Amino acid sequence: xxxxxxxxxxxxxxxxxxxxxxxxxxxxxxxxxxxxxxxxxxxxxxxxxxxxxxxxxxxxxxxxxxxxxxxxxxxxxxxxxxxxxxxxxxxxxxxxxxxxxxxxxxxxxxxxxxxxxxxxxxxxxxxxxx
Amino acid sequence: xxxxxxxxxxxxxxxxxxxxxxxxxxxxxxxxxxxxxxxxxxxxxxxxxxxxxxxxxxxxxxxxxxxxxxxxxxxxxxxxxxxxxxxxxxxxxxxxxxxxxxxxxxxxxxxxxxxxxxxxxxxxxxxxxxxxxxxxxxxxxxxxxxxxxxxxxxxxxxxxxxxxxxxxxxxxxxxxxxxxxxxxxxxxxxxxxxxxxxxxxxxxxxxxxxxxxxxxxxxxxxxxxxxxxxxxxxxxxxxxxxxxxxxxxxxxxxxxxxxxxxxxxxxxxxxxxxxxxxxxx
Numbered sequence: 097x098x099x100x101x102x103x104x105x106x107x108x109x110x111x112x113x114x115x116x117x118x119x120x121x122x123x124x125x126x127x128x129x130x131x132x133x134x135x136x137x138x139x140x141x142x143x144x145x146x147x148x149x150x151x152x153x154x155x156x157x158x159x160x161x162x163x164x165x166x167x168x169x170x171x172x173x174x175x176x177x178x179x180x181x182x183x184x185x186x187x188x189x190x191x192x193x194x195x196x197x198x199x200x201x202x203x204x205x206x207x208x209x210x211x212x213x214x215x216x217x218x219x220x221x222x223x224x225x226x
Numbered sequence: 227x228x229x230x231x232x233x234x235x236x237x238x239x240x241x242x243x244x245x246x247x248x249x250x251x252x253x254x255x256x257x258x259x260x261x262x263x264x265x266x267x268x269x270x271x272x273x274x275x276x277x278x279x280x281x282x283x284x285x286x287x288x289x290x291x292x293x294x295x296x297x298x299x300x301x302x303x304x305x306x307x308x309x310x311x312x313x314x315x316x317x318x319x320x321x322x323x324x325x326x327x328x329x330x331x332x333x334x335x336x337x338x339x340x341x342x343x344x345x346x347x348x349x350x351x352x353x354x355x356x357x358x359x360x361x362x363x364x365x366x367x368x369x370x371x372x373x374x375x376x377x378x379x380x381x382x383x384x385x386x387x388x389x390x391x392x393x394x395x396x397x398x399x400x401x402x403x404x405x406x407x408x409x410x411x412x413x414x415x416x417x418x419x420x421x422x423x424x425x426x427x428x429x430x431x432x433x434x435x436x437x438x439x440x441x442x443x444x445x446x447x448x449x450x451x452x453x454x455x456x457x458x459x460x461x462x463x464x465x466x467x468x469x470x471x472x473x474x475x476x477x478x479x480x481x482x483x484x485x486x487x488x489x490x491x492x493x494x495x496x497x498x499x500x501x502x503x504x505x506x507x
Contacts, residue, residue, distance in 0.1 A: 101454045107425030108462050112381040120291050127290045130311055165423060174422040174463075175286035175379055182311030188240065189493045192426040203427060207491040211418075211429025218458050 104220045111173040119171020122159070125149040126172070129179040138183065164195050228326070228403040230411060232273060233473045233481070234266065235441070235500040236359055238282060238414045240351040241493035243315055246358045259497055262487035263359050266501055269484065270360050276407040277323050277370045279330075279400065280353055281472045282414045283378045285310070287350035294380050295342035297392065299334075300349075300373035301327040308348035317354050317363075323370040326403055330372070333399030339392050349373055356414045359499075378415065378466050382453055386468045390449035393475020400476070413473030415466025417488075418459075419495035428461040429496050434488060437467060438498055442483050445474045463495075470500075480505040 102110045109115065116123075125146065128134045138145040146156045158166035159180065167177055181191040193203030206212060242259065245251055251260045287308045289295065305320040331341055353373055361367060377383055384392075393411070400409050417434040420426050437460075440448040449471055456465040485501040 102457055105425075105458050107423045108420065108457070109423055110381050110457065110462060111379065116291065116380055123286070123291045127286055130287070130309055132309070132313075135311070168422060173286065173379060176291075178285070179311040185312070187244075187493065188421055192421050192494050195422060195426050196424055206427055207429075207494060210431065210490050211494075211496070212420075212425065212427040214428065214430040214433070214459060217425055217428060 106217060106220045109168045115171045116173070117171070119173065119176075121149050121151045122155045122167065122170060122172050123176035125151060125159075126176040126179045129183045135183045162194070164191060228277075228400050228405060228407040228409050230397055230400055230409050230476055231275070231504055232410050233477045233500075233502045234356075234360065234410060234412045235470045235473055235498065235502075236356050236412070236414055237416055237492070237495060237497045237499070238352045238355040239492045239495045239497065240310075240355065242497075243351050243355040243358055246363065247316055259489055259492050262489055262497070262499055265485045265487075266360050266499070267362060269501060273410070274408065275369050275410040277326060277372060277409045279372045279374060279396065279409060279411045279476070280356065280414070281374045281376060281412060281469045282352035282356070283466060283469065284375045285350050285352055286379060288344075288347045288375070289377075294377055295375070296377045296384055297339065298342040298344050298375040299327055299331055300344050300347055300375070301331065302345050302347065305347055305349045305353075305373055307354055308350045310350050315351065315354055317358060318366045320349055320353065320357075320367060320371045320373065323372055326400070326405075326407070327372045329403050330396065330399040333402060334392070334395055337395040337398070339395055344373075344375070347373070347375075352414060356412060374472070376469050376472070378468070383465055383468055385453065386451055386471050387449045389468045389471040390445060390475040393472040393477075396472065396476045411473045411476040413470035415469045416460070416464060417467060417496040417498040418461050418464040420461030421463050421494055423462070425461070427494055428464075429490055430459050430461070430464070431488075431490065431496065433459045433464075434496050434498055437470075438486060438488060438500065441470060441474050441500070442481065442502065445471065449475075474502075477502055478504045
């Protein structure tokens with residue numbers, strides 16, 4: 097298979113049809129949390145609620161660990177996964193920070209300082225993340 | 227006849243909606259954001275649009291993994307604010323304009339833009355945050371609103387050129403509607419932001435300001451920018467900016483820039499905002 101044009105963007109998962117196929121059940125589970133009754137069921141027993149979905153064991157483990165990078169590597173899309181961190185009462189900024197390896201405070205300060213700079217972050221070969 | 231008089235572009239960051247709903251607009255973090263919208267709040271009172279054609283994207287709210295339309299038009303009489311996982315925003319129900327929406331649907335499909343028709347849909351922050359920014363906290367939205375949802379969740383979204391061309395067909399569609407209506411077209415989303423992965427938090431002020439500059443007078447050229455440039459330079463979610471090109475395509479070639487605003491940050495995102503009026507013809 098030829099390389100996708102976005103293969104060399106660092107630290108980024110593009111949610112394309114191949115990822116969507118892999119993540120179908122994970123994302124459908126996540127969007128089910130838009131209903132209050134499902135949020136209650138999930139909070140009462142996360143494992144039992146996850147077992148109602150045709151997800152892989154690894155996808156379930158990634159959800160239980162709230163490891164969003166892991167979930168995305170298994171086909172999760174951030175807008176679907178947002179229903180999970182909303183259920184946890186967390187903001188987009190807290191969730192985004194958790195994916196960067198920075199603390200919430202460090203991430204918030206980086207945003208106040210103008211965000212992650214494009215320099216060094218547009219191509220994998222030049223990445224230094226600062 | 228219906229007439230498009232103006233366009234508004236704005237980011238639709240969910241945290242902005244939360245700041246309004248929770249009464250935080252005067253806090254030091256948020257005050258500079260809302261200051262950038264003081265102009266449009268006065269301007270809209272003078273403009274008094276009858277209908278807003280509001281281009282936005284659904285964020286895995288109305289559309290799950292089962293249905294992902296590229297272009298979807300809301301033809302219902304009303305659309306309720308969605309519960310996105312933390313309860314619905316306390317904002318009014320959105321009232322549509324079914325006859326105009328049906329007319330636009332017919333015209334755009336006959337102009338080769340194959341729309342999906344939506345007769346029942348809840349609308350998320352992508353649609354309601356721009357309304358709150360412009361109209362503030364109100365009992366009822368003061369005009370009718372036609373929601374127009376563009377897929378930017380599943381890659382690839384429509385190209386910038388496709389969006390710009392759709393805007394031009396939209397102008398023809400709206401301006402052939404026989405009722406006298408003052409119509410505005412809004413484009414929402416952006417600006418640079420990335421909400422996911424180790425690169426989350428990317429902001430590209432040079433990209434954003436170039437976009438704000440060129441969409442006014444060089445939109446033909448801007449429309450040719452390929453997806454990969456948005457994703458690489460403005461972040462995986464920065465690609466929402468293609469939606470602004472529908473708004474721009476629907477306006478005349480010559481527009482007057484009434485207001486331009488840019489601020490970093492609102493949560494993870496660069497906020498951009500434009501008010502454009504059609505020059506008299």
